Every structure is written in structure tokens, then in C-alpha cells.
Amino acid sequence: MPLSTQSQAEEEQYVLVANLDNARNLSNILKAIGFKDHAIFTATPNGLKVTVEDSKCVQANAFIQADIFQKFTIKEDLVALQVNLTVLLDCLNIFGGSTVAGISTALRMCYRGYGYPLTLFLEEGGVVTVCKINTEEPEEPIDFDFCSSNVTNKVILQSESLKEAFSELDMTSEVLQITMSPSQPYFRLSTFGNSGSAHYDYSKDSDMMELFRCNETQTNRYKMSLLKPSTKALALSCKVSVRTDSRGFLSLQYLVRNDDGQICFVEFFCCPDVEVDEDL
Amino acid sequence: MQCVVTGGNVKVLAKAVHSLSRIGDELYVEPQEDGLALRSVNSSRSAYACFLFAPLFFSRYSIDRGLDFRCKLAVKSVQTVFRSVATLEKTVEKCHVELDKAKDRLTFTLHCKHGLLKTHNLSYQDTESLQAVFDKDSCANVFRAQSRVLVETVVHFPPSVEEVTVAVSSERMWVRNHVEDEAERSKALLTELCLAADEFDHFAVGAPNSITFCLKELRGLLVFAESTGLPVSVYFHEPGSPVVFSVTDSVLEGNFVLATLSDDHNLQKSDSGGGHAEPPPPPPDDFMNDDIDSYLIAMDTSVVPGPSTAPPSAASRASPAADSRTRKHSEEEEEEERDGNEDPGRPPSKKFRSLFFGSVLPPSPQTSTQPVTTQEVLASDSEDEDE
Incomplete structure (x- = not known):
């Protein structure tokens, strides 16, 4: 594999080197949080956390554990950098992002440290592309202070059943209302749109x-x-x-299985809209 | 009103709603003694569709006797209830439709697999009854075919084809795309199909002639007919009178009534169809000289766009037609017709004769759709209902 034949000396300049046989395992999960341009990368020996925020109200984190990568070396306890996520995704798909089985883009991602670009070596079918993405001044991600000790309500659902609801959501509704309760309706998603209201109730005994x-x-x-x-x-x-804490903050944690059957997590935090005065 | 639909019938109901959405933007819901009627009409009133689901279609059907309720909803919002028609059959076990008079909501509740309960509370508007007056039984030309035959015929016309001309002789039916402008004819792609009588389950031609109508609404019906596997019957008489496409089985009836191009137009523009019979001369019409009015068969005001809060008195000033050949129009009718013509989205529709809808107001005893006596009378007039 050409990517592994890099000289040892060159390797030593980098504070972070991550190799991935299939770049899609990274690009897919980054796509899932790609709703804003700027992504904060936080690398620790445990792996990579990529954070995207919007309006100081919602935060998405993608966690890619170190063992997802074929090689993950980090010389410091914590390496933080910020890049344009759209550009990064374009680079990761520079060979077209073919989904044909057996054809995959190999990736080596290197970073020398503060002030240096993020360097990507991508290889597919013997062709190597080197991309250097300028890094930005890393911002401090918002701390939503969502502790598991403050969690009031929690449900775990098979995504199948929520996908259906989300695909049918009435987008004319400005808000999505989530009701969680130990008694009926247990778990309810509600929208209030132009044509009226809609409720999706999930029974707590459902096999989902x-x-x-x-x-x-x-x-x-x-x-x-x-x-x-x-x-x-x-x-x-x-x-x-799906979890909510005592302040009404919402945490959505998604368990994502990649092409190779490995597990990654994507997490969304969202702060609540105005308080509900009346029951609609 | 409360009705419960179970199993495969949920999909039938959903398909009906989807095919009605091809007609107009609003869905008229009318629970009747003889079943639940769902209707729709297009903005230029040249197409009307109605499904009647008999009480037996439902596993439970109850209406409040004495309480005349009818309403219209945005068809889009009802479509949201049945958004994923493809998976509906697998996921939905039961569908409740219930009227909550107190909250002014029509509630659709879908009981789905895995204990998922979807409740849609849809706002509605009160409305008058929507009825097109047509009499398919007296049509001279009657056909019945498996939906597949019609689907395979229509599939040859690209979506850009708006209108088709159907010509019939005693043995054959020709279907071709209608090209409006004579000058365009040399450039346009012309498609013509010929169907032999034996393609049909029933083929009876009493008046060999040809009619031209919009394809869009027919496609809507075919979607329904194909998914339910029901044969489609076609009824028509002559150019200018409506063509009716209908599907029927023991528990449901669907009728799609489409305006056809009036005769004079047909004679001028589509005489290249080959050897089949010329249509009979157009009936004398007092309004022949008036460009707008000649297309207008008496028009009522029962379906006013927008909130239908108009008091009954405003809606019932249609002039009674003593003689169908000397129809007169009330100011409202003409106004409405002009409104229709100003709609930039549908310029071609104005050459179609508008269908007439009887204004049926709930409390009046004379409101039922009067059966038409002659074919020319597409219109029944509501007698002074404000009295």
C-alpha cells in the first residue's frame, strides 16, 4: 500500500497521524453532522471527536474511536484544530466516493501542529492525491453541561421507527415537541403546522x-x-x-454501524425553545 | 362521524386521496347515509372527481343523523397522513377517521405496527356540498377495460402531453395527442394508438365521434385503478359534454368527470383523424358569438375559492334555466368565469366547457342533485334557496 511507504522521518514531524483503509467510514459520519461549515476536531489518544455547532443552540459531535483507524498516533494528550468541513468532505470524496464494493479510497490524515494545514493523502487504484486544508483558529466548543446524573427521562429506540416519523414530520411546524412521561403517552413527538397538529406516540412496550x-x-x-x-x-x-435533563435540554445519541461493522457514535445536543405554558 | 378502516382498505383510501390530489387542491369530505364521499374539483372547474366508500368498506361507519356535516381540507394535509403509501400496507393496521366538532378538527389516527400511534388533527372549513351533475347512464358510448389496458395506452404519452383526443367507431378506439395550434402541427410529435374492440371487456358505440380532454386527471384515476385492480368504465356522448371515467366494486365507486373540448373547436382543429365519422353538428347556442360564454354552461357558485363562509343567500342566485338552450348567467357566474380565465397557470382550460355544480345547501329540501333529463343539460339550477 503506497500510503504506508512514507518515510519514517517525514512521519515524525506530525503530532497526529491517522490511517484509514476506507475513507468512507470517516466521510459518511462527517456528512451526518455536516450542517455547518466549521468543524472543530479534537483528537485524544482515545480517538477523534468532531464538533459542529449552530446558533449556539445545537451542537453535533461525531466520535470516531482510535481503533476505527488502522493506525492512530498522537504525540500530545490533546490536539485541537478547526477546518472547513465542506472542504474536507469534498477532499475525502475526491475520487468520486464510489460505493462499489471492493473499491475504496485509502486515507492518511496528518497534522503538524498549530498553524499548519491538515494534510490528507488519498489513494485509490494506485493514484495518490495530496490535499492540504488550511486550518482555522480552533474555537472552544460550547459546553452544554449535559450530565447523565441530571437526566430525567431516557428512551432507546430502534432507529427504524423514528426514521419513519422524521421523514413524515410536518415541516410547516416551527417546533418539534417531545413529550416523555412515565404514563401515557410515554413518548410522543408532536408538530403544529399549517394544516393542524400531528402526534406520533410510541408505546413503552413496543418492540422498537x-x-x-x-x-x-x-x-x-x-x-x-x-x-x-x-x-x-x-x-x-x-x-x-433520546434523553432530556432537568433543564429540558435534549440529547440524541445515534449508534452508527459503518461499512466494516464497526460502531461510531453521533450525538446532538439541543436547547429547548420557549417554555410550554399550555397543553395543546 | 366516526369511521374505521382496516387492513388493505387503508391503502385503498390512501390511493383515493392521492388520485384526488391530481384534480384539485382541496378535498371535500362528506359523510353520507350511503357512505363516505371524498370529492375534488380543479380550479377551472373542468374536472371533478368523487369517491364514494360504502359503509361496508369500513369496519365501522357511523354518522350523526340529523347533523349535516361536510367540510373541505387541503388535500396536501390529508396526503401527509398517508405519506408513505408504499409501506402503508405493511405498517398500518387500522385507521380511524373521526370528527371532533368541539375542536373543529378532523382526526385521522393510524394504528401502526410496533405500537406506534400516529394522530393527525387536521383543521377544516365548513363547505357546501360539491356535486357535478352528470348522467353516465344515458351516454351513447360506453366502454369498460382492465386498468392495465388504459395504463399501457396512456404510458405512450409523455407527461408534457396535456390533452388527448379519443375517437371511436363501432370497432375501434383511437387515442392521439391533441395539438392545439394548427401551425404547431407540423413540428409537434404526434402519437396515435388504435385499440380494437376486443381489448375491451365492454365496447358499445352508439354515437361514433371524438372527444378531447385533459390527460392529467385520467392519470390520477389510473393510479387508483391500477393499485386496486379494478376495471375502468368510460362513458361519453359527444364533444362538449363531459366524459366520465369510473371504477366500481361492491364497496366503492369512483367517478372522474372531465370536461371535453366543445364541438366547434373540435371540428376546426382535429379533422385529420382518418376515416371515422364526423361528430354531429353542435347544438344551437345563444352564446355562440361570445367567446367566453360559449364555453360556459350554466355555472353555479357553490364552490368559491377561499373560505367558504359566504351566506347561503349569496350562493344561490343562479338563474333557473327554464330552457337549457337559453341559459343565462348571473353576474356571479360570469365573474367567476373571468376569475378562472385570469389564472395564468391554466390558460388552456378556458376552452373547456366548465362543469356545472349544483349548489346543495344542507337545510333546503330541494337541494338534492336533480337528475338530468336531457344530455344538453349539464347543469341543474338550484332554486332560490334563500327563501
């Missing part, structure tokens, strides 16, 4: 419901425009965990 742990009735509204981007992650995922 893997876990149902709701302690108190909570009804919160979230801006549809903020939640809509999470549909991409939902489409990729096989399970989704």
Missing part, C-alpha cells in the same frame, strides 16, 4: 423500544430547523437514545 426509563412527565419544544439536521445521522444509525 429497547429501553424506557422516564421518571417524570416532561414536555419540551425544540426548533424544527435545529433538529432537522439530525435526520442525516438518524438515517445512518441503527439505534437512537
Whole structure:
């Protein structure tokens, strides 16, 4: 493999080197959070976390563990960089992103440190492309302060059942209202659009419901425009965990299985819209 | 009103809604003694469609006697209820349709697999009854074919073809695309298909002639007919009177009534069809000289675009037609017709005779659709209902 024949000396300049036999395993998951241009990369010895934010109200994190990569070497405890995600995705698909089995783009991603570009070596069928993406001043991701100890309600659903609901959501509704309750309606998604309201109720005994742990009735509204981007992650995922904390903040965690059967996670945090005064 | 649809019938209902969405933007829902009627009409009133689902179609059908309820909804919002028609059959076990008079909502509840419950509360507008007056039984030309035959015929016409001309003789039916402008004829792609009588289950031609109508609505019906596997019957009489496409089985009836190009136009423009009979001369019409009015068969005001809050008195001033050949139009009718013509999206429609809809107001005893006595009378007039 040409990518592994890089000289040892060259390798040593980099603080971060990550090799991936199939670049699609990275590009797919980045696509799922690609609703804004700027992505903050935080690399630790555990792996890579990519963060995208919008309006200071929604944050998406994609976690790609170190063992997803064929090689993942990091010389510091923490390496942070920020790049334009659209550009990165274009580079990852520079060979067309063929989905034909047996043809895949190999990737080596290198970073020398602050002020240097992110360098991608991409190879497919013996052709190597080198992309250098200028890095930006890394911003500090918002801390949504979502602790599992504050979680009031949590359900885990098979994505299949939520996909259907999200594909049918009434987009004329400004908000998506999520009700979680230990009693009926248990787990409800509601929209209030031009033509009326719609409710999707999931029974807690449904075979789609893997876990149902709701302690108190909570009804919160979230801006549809903020939640809509999470549909991409939902489409990729096989399970989704929906949690709300005592402040009404929403956490959506998607379990994504890649082409090679490995598991990654995508997480969305979203802050609630105005408080609900009346029951509609 | 409360009705429950189960199993495969949910898909039938969904398909009906989807095919009605090809006609107009609004869905008229009218629960009747003899079943649930879903209707739609296009903006230029040249096409009308109605499905009547008999009480037996439902596993439960109950209406409030004495309470005359009818409403219209945006067809788009009803389509959202049945968004994924393809998977509907597999996922939906039961569908409840219920009227919540207190909240003014029509509620569709879908009981799906895995305990998922989808509830759609749709807002509606009260409306008058929407009825086109047509009499398919007295049509001289009657055909019945498997939907497949018609689907395979229509498939040869690209979506850009708006209108087709159907000509019939005692043994054959020709279907060709209608080219409006004589000058365009040399450039246009002409497609003509010939169907022999034995392609049909029933083929009866009493008046060999040819009619021209819009294809779009027929495609809508065919989607329904194909998915339900029901044969399609075609009824027509002469150019200018409507053509009726209908599907029927023991628990449902669907009628699509489409205006056809009026006769004078047909004679001028489409005489190249070959050896089949010339249509009979057009009936004398007092409005022959008036460009707009000659296309207009008496028009009522029962379906006013926008909120239908008009008081009944406003909607019932249609002049009673003592003689169908000397029809007169009320101001409202002409106004409405002009409105229709101003719609830039549908310029071709004006050459179609508009269908007439009887204004049927709930409390009036004389409101039922009067059966037509002669073919010329496409219009029944509501008698002064404000009295």
C-alpha cells in the first residue's frame, strides 16, 4: 500500500497521524453532522471527536474511536484544530466516493501542529492525491453541561421507527415537541403546522423500544430547523437514545454501524425553545 | 362521524386521496347515509372527481343523523397522513377517521405496527356540498377495460402531453395527442394508438365521434385503478359534454368527470383523424358569438375559492334555466368565469366547457342533485334557496 511507504522521518514531524483503509467510514459520519461549515476536531489518544455547532443552540459531535483507524498516533494528550468541513468532505470524496464494493479510497490524515494545514493523502487504484486544508483558529466548543446524573427521562429506540416519523414530520411546524412521561403517552413527538397538529406516540412496550426509563412527565419544544439536521445521522444509525435533563435540554445519541461493522457514535445536543405554558 | 378502516382498505383510501390530489387542491369530505364521499374539483372547474366508500368498506361507519356535516381540507394535509403509501400496507393496521366538532378538527389516527400511534388533527372549513351533475347512464358510448389496458395506452404519452383526443367507431378506439395550434402541427410529435374492440371487456358505440380532454386527471384515476385492480368504465356522448371515467366494486365507486373540448373547436382543429365519422353538428347556442360564454354552461357558485363562509343567500342566485338552450348567467357566474380565465397557470382550460355544480345547501329540501333529463343539460339550477 503506497500510503504506508512514507518515510519514517517525514512521519515524525506530525503530532497526529491517522490511517484509514476506507475513507468512507470517516466521510459518511462527517456528512451526518455536516450542517455547518466549521468543524472543530479534537483528537485524544482515545480517538477523534468532531464538533459542529449552530446558533449556539445545537451542537453535533461525531466520535470516531482510535481503533476505527488502522493506525492512530498522537504525540500530545490533546490536539485541537478547526477546518472547513465542506472542504474536507469534498477532499475525502475526491475520487468520486464510489460505493462499489471492493473499491475504496485509502486515507492518511496528518497534522503538524498549530498553524499548519491538515494534510490528507488519498489513494485509490494506485493514484495518490495530496490535499492540504488550511486550518482555522480552533474555537472552544460550547459546553452544554449535559450530565447523565441530571437526566430525567431516557428512551432507546430502534432507529427504524423514528426514521419513519422524521421523514413524515410536518415541516410547516416551527417546533418539534417531545413529550416523555412515565404514563401515557410515554413518548410522543408532536408538530403544529399549517394544516393542524400531528402526534406520533410510541408505546413503552413496543418492540422498537429497547429501553424506557422516564421518571417524570416532561414536555419540551425544540426548533424544527435545529433538529432537522439530525435526520442525516438518524438515517445512518441503527439505534437512537433520546434523553432530556432537568433543564429540558435534549440529547440524541445515534449508534452508527459503518461499512466494516464497526460502531461510531453521533450525538446532538439541543436547547429547548420557549417554555410550554399550555397543553395543546 | 366516526369511521374505521382496516387492513388493505387503508391503502385503498390512501390511493383515493392521492388520485384526488391530481384534480384539485382541496378535498371535500362528506359523510353520507350511503357512505363516505371524498370529492375534488380543479380550479377551472373542468374536472371533478368523487369517491364514494360504502359503509361496508369500513369496519365501522357511523354518522350523526340529523347533523349535516361536510367540510373541505387541503388535500396536501390529508396526503401527509398517508405519506408513505408504499409501506402503508405493511405498517398500518387500522385507521380511524373521526370528527371532533368541539375542536373543529378532523382526526385521522393510524394504528401502526410496533405500537406506534400516529394522530393527525387536521383543521377544516365548513363547505357546501360539491356535486357535478352528470348522467353516465344515458351516454351513447360506453366502454369498460382492465386498468392495465388504459395504463399501457396512456404510458405512450409523455407527461408534457396535456390533452388527448379519443375517437371511436363501432370497432375501434383511437387515442392521439391533441395539438392545439394548427401551425404547431407540423413540428409537434404526434402519437396515435388504435385499440380494437376486443381489448375491451365492454365496447358499445352508439354515437361514433371524438372527444378531447385533459390527460392529467385520467392519470390520477389510473393510479387508483391500477393499485386496486379494478376495471375502468368510460362513458361519453359527444364533444362538449363531459366524459366520465369510473371504477366500481361492491364497496366503492369512483367517478372522474372531465370536461371535453366543445364541438366547434373540435371540428376546426382535429379533422385529420382518418376515416371515422364526423361528430354531429353542435347544438344551437345563444352564446355562440361570445367567446367566453360559449364555453360556459350554466355555472353555479357553490364552490368559491377561499373560505367558504359566504351566506347561503349569496350562493344561490343562479338563474333557473327554464330552457337549457337559453341559459343565462348571473353576474356571479360570469365573474367567476373571468376569475378562472385570469389564472395564468391554466390558460388552456378556458376552452373547456366548465362543469356545472349544483349548489346543495344542507337545510333546503330541494337541494338534492336533480337528475338530468336531457344530455344538453349539464347543469341543474338550484332554486332560490334563500327563501
